[in-house]
Amino acid sequence: MTQNNDNRPKVRTRFPPSPTGALHIGGGRTALFNWLFARHHGGQFIMRLEDTDLQRSKPEHVTSILEAMEWLGLDFDEGPYYQTKRFDRYKQVVEQMLQSGAAYWCHCSPETLQAKREAAMASGAKPMYDGCCRGKGLGPAPGAVVRFAGPRTGSTTFNDMVKGPITFDHAELDDLIIQRSDGSPTYHLAVIVDDIDMEVTHVIRGDDHVSNTPRQILLIRALGHLEPRYAHIPMILGQDKARLSKRHGATAITDYREMGYLPEAMINALARLGWSHGDQEIFSRQELIELFDLDSVGRSAAVFDLDKLRSLNHKYIQKADPQRLAQLVQPFLAKLGLAAYDEAVLRKAIPELVQRTENLEQLAQWAQPYLVDQPEMDAKARQKFLIGPEAAAILRQVRELVAAGNVDDVAAMNEAFRALAARTGQKLGALAQPTRVALTGRTASPGIFEVMAILGRQAVLTRLDQAIAGA
Numbered sequence: 001m002t003q004n005n006d007n008r009p010k011v012r013t014r015f016p017p018s019p020t021g022a023l024h025i026g027g028g029r030t031a032l033f034n035w036l037f038a039r040h041h042g043g044q045f046i047m048r049l050e051d052t053d054l055q056r057s058k059p060e061h062v063t064s065i066l067e068a069m070e071w072l073g074l075d076f077d078e079g080p081y082y083q084t085k086r087f088d089r090y091k092q093v094v095e096q097m098l099q100s101g102a103a104y105w106c107h108c109s110p111e112t113l114q115a116k117r118e119a120a121m122a123s124g125a126k127p128m129y130d131g132c133c134r135g136k137g138l139g140p141a142p143g144a145v146v147r148f149a150g151p152r153t154g155s156t157t158f159n160d161m162v163k164g165p166i167t168f169d170h171a172e173l174d175d176l177i178i179q180r181s182d183g184s185p186t187y188h189l190a191v192i193v194d195d196i197d198m199e200v201t202h203v204i205r206g207d208d209h210v211s212n213t214p215r216q217i218l219l220i221r222a223l224g225h226l227e228p229r230y231a232h233i234p235m236i237l238g239q240d241k242a243r244l245s246k247r248h249g250a251t252a253i254t255d256y257r258e259m260g261y262l263p264e265a266m267i268n269a270l271a272r273l274g275w276s277h278g279d280q281e282i283f284s285r286q287e288l289i290e291l292f293d294l295d296s297v298g299r300s301a302a303v304f305d306l307d308k309l310r311s312l313n314h315k316y317i318q319k320a321d322p323q324r325l326a327q328l329v330q331p332f333l334a335k336l337g338l339a340a341y342d343e344a345v346l347r348k349a350i351p352e353l354v355q356r357t358e359n360l361e362q363l364a365q366w367a368q369p370y371l372v373d374q375p376e377m378d379a380k381a382r383q384k385f386l387i388g389p390e391a392a393a394i395l396r397q398v399r400e401l402v403a404a405g406n407v408d409d410v411a412a413m414n415e416a417f418r419a420l421a422a423r424t425g426q427k428l429g430a431l432a433q434p435t436r437v438a439l440t441g442r443t444a445s446p447g448i449f450e451v452m453a454i455l456g457r458q459a460v461l462t463r464l465d466q467a468i469a470g471a
């Protein structure tokens with residue numbers, strides 16, 4: 001009956017994706033929970049690639065999964081292990097099970113099995129292998145598979161760390177194939193051998209794996225080991241409460257990197273998919289390590305809310321070191337065609353731009369006018385604010401102020417503008433808006449004095465001159 005290994009000293013968790021695609025939100029959340037649980041308990045986190053499906057596993061998926069892990073900062077203490085490199089070991093275990101009588105050769109042809117399946121379904125029974133080769137003492141043969149001789153009566157209960165006790169009847173489980181006719185191990189066999197060899201103490205995975213757990217426990221016990229503890233975490237839904245899928249937008253973790261999200265925002269959002277700590281929404285990585293445990297993982301489905309991620313990203317961008325943002329925004333500027341620019345200008349601009357920025361892509365868009373020789377002019381804005389004798393007069397007045405002043409002194413420029421507005425009976429906005437359009441090509445920007453300080457005296461004068469000439 002129930003045997004859980006509470007007394008094992010150290011925590012060892014694993015993340016074992018199958019490299020048949022990119023790392024998705026769900027996989028990222030599983031990886032994070034395993035990583036956090038290991039870090040929280042001062043244990044170890046193991047990376048393993050379950051690449052036994054030779055048709056669907058691709059090296060490029062391995063690369064992209066590992067890249068996503070690195071981007072998220074989920075470092076591992078061991079691995080990556082590759083199951084394809086452990087085939088000899090799986091064979092050895094199958095051999096051991098054959099020797100001990102825990103497994104047997106099955107010669108049933110696929111056609112026979114298919115016919116039995118159909119007959120069972122026709123009679124309304126669950127299609128299960130009937131154990132026809134069990135106890136026959138068959139040996140290897142072309143096309144033969146190896147099956148686990150599982151218990152046929154009784155039941156086993158395991159205490160899921162999220163879902164509580166789960167009991168399964170052995171009669172519900174047929175004799176599972178553990179080695180295919182080509183000699184390759186099946187999924188369950190490879191997983192349990194690895195979990196045993198890698199001394200995994202806690203298996204934290206999506207609850208779509210609950211039904212696999214009984215089979216895995218029985219296999220592990222048949223090999224004379226204690227199973228790890230299991231924690232099945234709730235599935236993730238989109239905001240429409242349907243299972244999260246491509247329909248809900250990007251699902252690959254690296255897509256979010258490409259859209260300009262910061263890894264700390266992603267980590268924060270992933271952590272909240274099923275785990276909570278009171279009403280708290282924002283967690284630093286350190287806080288997550290301190291607070292994370294499985295008792296605070298809920299049983300009901302989690303909802304991935306893109307708006308929440310957006311707002312988290314906005315908050316993290318505002319908090320981020322401008323120097324780091326200047327680095328991170330580079331590829332986004334490159335996408336806008338900006339390969340070479342004055343980095344000092346960018347660093348000055350960033351603190352002024354982050355308030356209005358939700359992601360790095362937007363940051364690049366906001367920063368663009370400051371980094372190019374000539375800002376791209378919004379045609380409507382130009383027509384409204386930069387054309388005609390009145391506009392020209394304003395721009396000339398502003399130019400004079402700038403020429404006589406110091407654009408780096410934001411307070412002094414502010415005062416000078418106000419004095420000019422008072423002297424000429426104009427509103428400050430009447431001076432500021434044409435100046436803004438002349439300097440940035442747009443009607444929206446940080447405060448006009450900050451804009452001038454970012455651009456520096458020379459660029460401000462050049463842009464004003466150009467606007468005057470074009471008025």
Ligand code: GLU
Binds near residue numbers: 018
């Ligand atoms: N390779 C499996 C998957 O990607 C994980 C199996 C497990 O966590 O035990 O779903």
